[in-house]
Amino acid sequence: MRSLARLAELNPWRTNPWFESVAVAQQRARKRLPAPVYGALVAGSERGQSMTDNLDAFAHLGIAPHVVGQQPVRNQATTLLGQAISMPVAIAPTGVQAVHPDGEVAVARAAANRGTVMCLSNFASKPVEEVCAANPQTFFQMYWTGDRDTMLQRMQRAADAGAQALIATLDWSFATGRDWGSPEIPERVDLRAMARLAPAVLTRPRWLAEFAASGRLPDLTAPNLAPPGGPAPTFFGAYYEWMTTPPPTWADVSWMVREWRQVADRPFLLKGVCRVDDALRAVDAGCAAISVSNHGGNNLDGTPAAIRMLKPIADRVGADVEVVLDGGVRRGSDVVKAIALGASAVLIGRASLWGLAANGQAGVENVLDIISGGIDAALRGLGVASIADLRPEHLLIPEGFHRVAGDDDAAQRPATPATPIRALG
Numbered sequence: 001m002r003s004l005a006r007l008a009e010l011n012p013w014r015t016n017p018w019f020e021s022v023a024v025a026q027q028r029a030r031k032r033l034p035a036p037v038y039g040a041l042v043a044g045s046e047r048g049q050s051m052t053d054n055l056d057a058f059a060h061l062g063i064a065p066h067v068v069g070q071q072p073v074r075n076q077a078t079t080l081l082g083q084a085i086s087m088p089v090a091i092a093p094t095g096v097q098a099v100h101p102d103g104e105v106a107v108a109r110a111a112a113n114r115g116t117v118m119c120l121s122n123f124a125s126k127p128v129e130e131v132c133a134a135n136p137q138t139f140f141q142m143y144w145t146g147d148r149d150t151m152l153q154r155m156q157r158a159a160d161a162g163a164q165a166l167i168a169t170l171d172w173s174f175a176t177g178r179d180w181g182s183p184e185i186p187e188r189v190d191l192r193a194m195a196r197l198a199p200a201v202l203t204r205p206r207w208l209a210e211f212a213a214s215g216r217l218p219d220l221t222a223p224n225l226a227p228p229g230g231p232a233p234t235f236f237g238a239y240y241e242w243m244t245t246p247p248p249t250w251a252d253v254s255w256m257v258r259e260w261r262q263v264a265d266r267p268f269l270l271k272g273v274c275r276v277d278d279a280l281r282a283v284d285a286g287c288a289a290i291s292v293s294n295h296g297g298n299n300l301d302g303t304p305a306a307i308r309m310l311k312p313i314a315d316r317v318g319a320d321v322e323v324v325l326d327g328g329v330r331r332g333s334d335v336v337k338a339i340a341l342g343a344s345a346v347l348i349g350r351a352s353l354w355g356l357a358a359n360g361q362a363g364v365e366n367v368l369d370i371i372s373g374g375i376d377a378a379l380r381g382l383g384v385a386s387i388a389d390l391r392p393e394h395l396l397i398p399e400g401f402h403r404v405a406g407d408d409d410a411a412q413r414p415a416t417p418a419t420p421i422r423a424l425g
């Protein structure tokens with residue numbers, strides 16, 4: 001199989017593995033991945049309203065570049081939960097499933113090579129120890145699943161591995177029906193499953209060759225949810241534990257924050273915040289950061305785009321906690337828009353998965369380079385020397401753009417007007 005791969009490299013019609021945009025990476029991922037694998041990544045629950053809005057809302061925000069007065073040197077380095085990062089972009093936690101044999105380790109290496117943070121899902125296919133070794137700036141993400149002793153044991157394991165922060169994702173509501181029909185995911189990849197999936201897999205020889213060359217089958221287990229010394233549960237076994245765990249209360253969030261402080265004394269981020277009242281309670285619970293997110297549109301459909309909810313939340317809690325955004329980020333100008341509206345950084349989910357599928361670790365580096373280049377271009381056009389100088393006034397914001405939920409005092413404050421670009425820069 002290795003010689004087959006080498007032969008493919010001699011092919012004069014072979015596509016240049018480098019790509020110029022995340023959209024091209026996605027096209028390549030669609031061609032490369034078996035349809036059920038690609039389908040699981042596209043995801044988007046119910047009618048896909050939230051997923052679509054995540055993308056469309058960025059397109060509704062305008063930028064008006066200067067013709068003269070650009071800054072010769074521009075800086076996009078920053079910090080995220082105490083970690084120095086080269087750009088305000090980190091990798092979102094995603095259960096990578098069967099995209100690439102090196103999975104999250106390849107993504108972590110790419111993030112490390114580009115000087116940024118890797119967030120590892122507790123549903124990931126690679127152990128936290130391997131991922132932290134590949135990128136010492138790894139954050140570990142947990143759902144509220146299992147009993148408290150089990151959660152504590154998982155926190156301890158992540159801390160021992162070197163995870164620099166804990167992310168608790170508590171937004172999931174198990175409303176996952178998709179109008180376009182979910183792809184079938186087998187319980188485990190055995191001969192029977194391979195036979196069932198053969199029609200989808202055999203038409204994707206490059207994906208098959210990559211796994212064959214690695215000598216491994218796609219791993220559908222969750223090694224980070226294994227009991228000490230025990231086997232990793234299957235994805236469905238882990239999902240069952242999660243579904244049958246009673247939902248957390250705010251007291252449980254405070255408990256998690258406290259326990260993580262005891263275990264590691266490193267920062268805690270609550271992911272999935274959509275409402276001002278929840279953001280305020282996250283501050284009260286002792287979170288160091290929140291992520292404004294609708295889970296990439298995979299959760300309750302109808303939740304507005306994360307970028308629409310960002311400013312009203314950042315305005316209320318941005319002085320008390322770091323506010324991160326995720327959902328729909330595909331280019332550098334998206335990042336600049338999010339920072340201008342109050343985010344300190346963004347997380348990218350699908351963009352990194354498309355890069356991984358298109359060209360492994362190099363593909364993820366390619367995606368980070370595209371986004372970083374786009375940030376630089378936007379800063380240059382706006383005449384801004386640093387991401388720290390970005391303000392809402394740098395954007396053309398259409399009236400009615402923002403969405404506010406759970407802010408009882410909002411009526412007393414003046415509405416945010418559509419902002420003219422003239423004001424700054």
Ligand SMILES: Cc1cc2nc3c(=O)[nH]c(=O)nc-3n(C[C@H](O)[C@H](O)[C@H](O)COP(=O)(O)O)c2cc1C
Nearest residue numbers: 041092093094095121169295296327328348349350
């Ligand atoms: C295939 C897939 C799997 C995901 N798995 C997780 C997960 O395990 N934990 C989590 O907190 N978020 C998960 N997410 C949500 C991402 O962390 C992030 O919120 C989302 O991908 C951001 O939107 P974007 O894909 O448009 O960048 C997942 C998203 C996708 C697309």
